[in-house]
Amino acid sequence: MLAPLGARARDWEGPAIFVEGVHKSFGEVHALSGIDLVVERGRVLGLLGPNGAGKTTAVKILTTLLAPDRGRALVEGRDVVRSPAAVREVIGLAGQATAVQEELTGRENLEIMGRLYHLDRDTRVRRAGELLERFGLVEAADRPTKGYSGGMLRRLDLALSLVSLPSVLFLDEPTTGLDPRSRNGMWQVIRELVSGGTTLLLTTQYLEEADELASEIVVIDHGLVIAAGTARELKSRVGGDVVEFQVVERARLQDATGAVRELSDAEPLVDRETATVTLRVGDRGSHALVETVRRLDALGIHTEGLGMRHPSLDDVFLSLTGHGAEEAQPGASRRRGAERLRAQE
Amino acid sequence: MSTTELSELVALDIPSPPALERLRLGIADTATLTRRDLLIWLRNPAFIFFTIIQPVMFVLLFRYVFGGAIPVSVPGGYVNFLMPGIVAQTAAFASFGTAIALARQLQKGVIDRFRAMPMARSAVLLGRLSADAARLTVTVAVIVAVGYAVGFRFQNGAGPAVIMLVLAVVLGLTICTVSAYVGLAIKDEESVGSFGLVWLFPLTFVSAAFVPVSSMPGWLQAFAKNQPVTIVIDEMRALALGGPLALHAWQSAVWLAGIVAVFVPLAVREYRRAG
Ligand SMILES: Nc1ncnc2c1ncn2[C@@H]1O[C@H](COP(=O)(O)OP(=O)(O)OP(=O)(O)O)[C@@H](O)[C@H]1O
Ligand SMILES: [Mg+2]
Numbered sequence: 001m002l003a004p005l006g007a008r009a010r011d012w013e014g015p016a017i018f019v020e021g022v023h024k025s026f027g028e029v030h031a032l033s034g035i036d037l038v039v040e041r042g043r044v045l046g047l048l049g050p051n052g053a054g055k056t057t058a059v060k061i062l063t064t065l066l067a068p069d070r071g072r073a074l075v076e077g078r079d080v081v082r083s084p085a086a087v088r089e090v091i092g093l094a095g096q097a098t099a100v101q102e103e104l105t106g107r108e109n110l111e112i113m114g115r116l117y118h119l120d121r122d123t124r125v126r127r128a129g130e131l132l133e134r135f136g137l138v139e140a141a142d143r144p145t146k147g148y149s150g151g152m153l154r155r156l157d158l159a160l161s162l163v164s165l166p167s168v169l170f171l172d173e174p175t176t177g178l179d180p181r182s183r184n185g186m187w188q189v190i191r192e193l194v195s196g197g198t199t200l201l202l203t204t205q206y207l208e209e210a211d212e213l214a215s216e217i218v219v220i221d222h223g224l225v226i227a228a229g230t231a232r233e234l235k236s237r238v239g240g241d242v243v244e245f246q247v248v249e250r251a252r253l254q255d256a257t258g259a260v261r262e263l264s265d266a267e268p269l270v271d272r273e274t275a276t277v278t279l280r281v282g283d284r285g286s287h288a289l290v291e292t293v294r295r296l297d298a299l300g301i302h303t304e305g306l307g308m309r310h311p312s313l314d315d316v317f318l319s320l321t322g323h324g325a326e327e328a329q330p331g332a333s334r335r336r337g338a339e340r341l342r343a344q345e
Numbered sequence: 346m347s348t349t350e351l352s353e354l355v356a357l358d359i360p361s362p363p364a365l366e367r368l369r370l371g372i373a374d375t376a377t378l379t380r381r382d383l384l385i386w387l388r389n390p391a392f393i394f395f396t397i398i399q400p401v402m403f404v405l406l407f408r409y410v411f412g413g414a415i416p417v418s419v420p421g422g423y424v425n426f427l428m429p430g431i432v433a434q435t436a437a438f439a440s441f442g443t444a445i446a447l448a449r450q451l452q453k454g455v456i457d458r459f460r461a462m463p464m465a466r467s468a469v470l471l472g473r474l475s476a477d478a479a480r481l482t483v484t485v486a487v488i489v490a491v492g493y494a495v496g497f498r499f500q501n502g503a504g505p506a507v508i509m510l511v512l513a514v515v516l517g518l519t520i521c522t523v524s525a526y527v528g529l530a531i532k533d534e535e536s537v538g539s540f541g542l543v544w545l546f547p548l549t550f551v552s553a554a555f556v557p558v559s560s561m562p563g564w565l566q567a568f569a570k571n572q573p574v575t576i577v578i579d580e581m582r583a584l585a586l587g588g589p590l591a592l593h594a595w596q597s598a599v600w601l602a603g604i605v606a607v608f609v610p611l612a613v614r615e616y617r618r619a620g
Binding site for chain 1: 461464
């Protein structure tokens with residue numbers, strides 16, 4: 001089987017990835033407005049954010065494809081601006097667009113990559129074989145990759161980024177566009193990979209994916225870090241499960257809110273217009289749901305559309321930035337987001 | 346570690362490898378990418394069509410369809426006039442593949458991936474151009490063979506004939522550098538395919554490739570006579586069929602060197618910026 005990854009870069013004791021105050025603009029667009037990141041060796045950082053948040057820009061800076069306008073970024077202690085060649089020696093990258101060449105077979109793609117990393121003949125042939133096996137591509141190995149499925153292409157692309165056994169791996173949206181089955185397969189492969197000790201920075205738009213794979217999550221929006229923590233922390237403190245209901249008799253809205261207030265981690269959100277109450281119930285979803293029903297019933301309050309849902313990335317953003325329901329008072333809700341952030345530290 | 350400690354992290358100071366070692370690796374990378382590009386070319390029916398089948402069709406079309414209507418005054422008649430021109434035109438058009446392939450690799454993540462690897466920055470472009478040189482040599486050889494089959498004969502001996510073929514490859518490579526720039530600047534395979542190479546048409550057709558420039562209207566002659574492709578074709582004809590060499594030789598050299606001097610740095614700049 002494949003030699004353990006992360007075997008290199010023994011000349012550095014600090015964090016595998018260190019980013020401090022990095023800014024990057026494209027003309028008028030501020031893609032990154034001063035972000036900080038620290039990833040200790042062997043950890044998995046999920047960089048979570050919506051379209052245009054600046055995820056790819058961050059990855060490109062860390063992989064020496066773009067120079068930051070300001071700030072510092074070190075990968076295994078190597079400065080991306082001052083020693084880009086040294087950074088390239090220790091990293092692997094699978095970008096948002098695949099690097100698979102469709103005219104070549106899977107094996108050829110891998111062996112040529114090995115040649116470009118200056119591996120000797122035996123090593124590159126052996127490594128190509130091992131990677132094909134590990135990623136379930138043995139049968140397709142000698143067919144041109146033009147005929148590969150989306151999932152196979154992503155797996156091969158990931159394999160290409162591993163040819164040099166990098167100690168830090170960057171994956172930019174590794175499962176975007178895959179069907180659920182291929183996505184699960186990809187998650188499996190990535191999980192095995194990081195159990196071997198590779199440091200991984202992974203970007204995604206899916207909270208679920210960060211949850212599955214990452215030990216720490218950093219949420220960015222408009223080029224700024226807006227939250228950081230484990231998936232659990234983010235879900236319970238930032239989003240958490242949500243219980244929601246509508247009060248039929250508006251006059252009783254206040255009573256209803258009072259009855260369930262203590263079930264919510266934060267002050268319940270009350271939309272007077274639609275008489276909707278939203279509770280943040282952390283990971284106590286079903287218990288809170290039953291309790292809500294019980295208490296409202298005890299007071300004889302009639303509801304519509306009572307239900308619980310898991311937090312989505314939308315909920316995370318909603319509670320952090322206050323976009324959406326509370327647009328009328330963006331200041332107030334942003335303050336609340338900031339308070340929650342502080343609560344995590 | 347707390348944030349204050351982290352800010353004091355001092356980056357490692359990693360010396361770059363000695364120049365000789367870098368050169369050795371750079372050559373190895375260029376060779377790898379040359380092989381890669383050629384393998385891709387051989388697997389791609391469209392590229393084969395453009396670089397072999399289409400030029401052969403051109404030879405046959407011009408020789409038999411238009412040839413009879415075009416009066417020329419060279420020894421051996423139109424087929425001898427045509428061949429140096431069509432070899433040059435083919436070499437120039439072969440640069441199509443350069444632009445398309447680079448734009449495609451850029452659009453996919455291939456070039457980004459290469460730029461994030463410990464590889465000489467120049468290797469991608471140099472590998473591409475050496476693969477193009479090999480491709481051009483094959484194309485030129487095929488055309489000349491077809492030319493021989495339809496009656497073409499070199500009139501000026503073997504030495505000048507070989508120089509003519511080399512000059513054709515050099516012309517093709519020079520235009521490949523322009524194409525490389527265009528492909529990297531446009532960055533989109535489809536756009537390159539549909540309008541990225543329109544400039545090749547006036548350059549190759551409004552030239553001495555297929556008809557004597559004197560047969561064109563006066564306003565067109567001024568361009569046709571003085572543009573680089575015509576100048577190189579005039580030199581190739583002199584080499585193939587006999588005639589004064591010197592004037593067109595140095596004019597060709599200046600043009601080709603000038604184009605390379607402008608477009609190689611432009612292409613390199615686009616490659617660097619391509620992130
Ligand atoms: N080369 C560029 N030129 C101009 N603007 C750019 C460039 N690259 C990125 N941007 C802009 O910078 C912002 C951040 O882009 P980035 O690609 O980093 O986002 P992302 O989080 O990766 O988004 P996605 O989820 O869509 O991949 C966007 O507004 C984008 O339009
Ligand atoms: Mg992106």
